Amino acid sequence: MSAPATGPQMKKGFTHKFDAKKHDFKFLTQEDANHFLEKGYVVVRGGIPEDHLKMAKETVWVRLGMDEHDKNTWTREEIHMPRHKMWNAKDFAPKVYGAMCELMGGEDRVDRKTASWGDSFICNLGNPEYNPNEVIDPRDLGPWHVDGDWFRHFLDGENQALECLVLYSDVEERAGPTYIATDGIAKVAKWLLEHPEGSEDMCEPEGSGNRVVPGFVRECKDFVTLTGKTGDVFLCHFLTPHSRSRNHIRNSRFIINPFVSFNEPQQLKRENPDDYSLIELKTLHDLDCDWIDFKPARERYHFLPRTKAKKDALIQEELQRLKEWETKTGKRYESMHEKGVVYWQAPIMGLAEV
Numbered sequence: 001m002s003a004p005a006t007g008p009q010m011k012k013g014f015t016h017k018f019d020a021k022k023h024d025f026k027f028l029t030q031e032d033a034n035h036f037l038e039k040g041y042v043v044v045r046g047g048i049p050e051d052h053l054k055m056a057k058e059t060v061w062v063r064l065g066m067d068e069h070d071k072n073t074w075t076r077e078e079i080h081m082p083r084h085k086m087w088n089a090k091d092f093a094p095k096v097y098g099a100m101c102e103l104m105g106g107e108d109r110v111d112r113k114t115a116s117w118g119d120s121f122i123c124n125l126g127n128p129e130y131n132p133n134e135v136i137d138p139r140d141l142g143p144w145h146v147d148g149d150w151f152r153h154f155l156d157g158e159n160q161a162l163e164c165l166v167l168y169s170d171v172e173e174r175a176g177p178t179y180i181a182t183d184g185i186a187k188v189a190k191w192l193l194e195h196p197e198g199s200e201d202m203c204e205p206e207g208s209g210n211r212v213v214p215g216f217v218r219e220c221k222d223f224v225t226l227t228g229k230t231g232d233v234f235l236c237h238f239l240t241p242h243s244r245s246r247n248h249i250r251n252s253r254f255i256i257n258p259f260v261s262f263n264e265p266q267q268l269k270r271e272n273p274d275d276y277s278l279i280e281l282k283t284l285h286d287l288d289c290d291w292i293d294f295k296p297a298r299e300r301y302h303f304l305p306r307t308k309a310k311k312d313a314l315i316q317e318e319l320q321r322l323k324e325w326e327t328k329t330g331k332r333y334e335s336m337h338e339k340g341v342v343y344w345q346a347p348i349m350g351l352a353e354v
């Protein structure tokens, strides 16, 4: 055991073995568990049922005000659409929910209300000015980050357990797949270990705008593109650096990027090693420790997401288009915002109503 002059006590050297059988896994295999410990993510192929995908995507082009078959109407490159509908992952995607629970150490550790996902698609439609043959080094992609613009980040945080990435369209290489840097998890974890006061913006110093994650990614070597078929789901460790990429070939790309929270802060020092979640073990693995007695030096804190105002502005635009579509087709689209904008994040994120 080592006890540095400052910082938490820890036991150096990661020796834990994870046995999927002992944990009675039903959704993930031993290989999945090993892969998560090594690379920090698992893939649930075909995790979202067909009928849900069809229903959720039926009105997406109406909402965008664009023609799926006419790229001249694709006048915006990346659109973060607002959420009109939400569904519990447990109900509509039981395979994915099961895998999430297994990564998080059991269903009783999952904050169930956060496992509600919606139709807040992130579209990447490319740009006609991009050279389809251009090759970009992933380190130069630019917007590398870890998610979470509504809470103070800590190494043992409960707010974001997994970075979930759900494909609502086929996503090919060069068509704007999300990139992850699997060897970046260790670097982000080390930084948060050295910053027990936590961080609201992942900048050094806080508020400076000097984001630390792109700097870590400069030193990374193991990049993965999250490509796949419609309905595939990637569940990544919460400290996984990721970035969007250019959609060079302009296949329309739709994903959602929901989070899921733990009920309680994580514990990086547990009496019984069998009680560690795979997520906690991955953090310990990448810091090469058997346990860390981590204690936050500031209080845990939630705040209004930075993207909220932008998305709220799109709600009215989309509702107008949907109304016209309803009149034209005789169909019905039920939005939670029909009687005024609903601040759905408040109860889920534990934020005050505004």
Ligand SMILES: [Fe+2]
Pocket (backbone or CB within 6 Å): 145, 146, 147, 242, 257
């Ligand atoms: Fe992100």
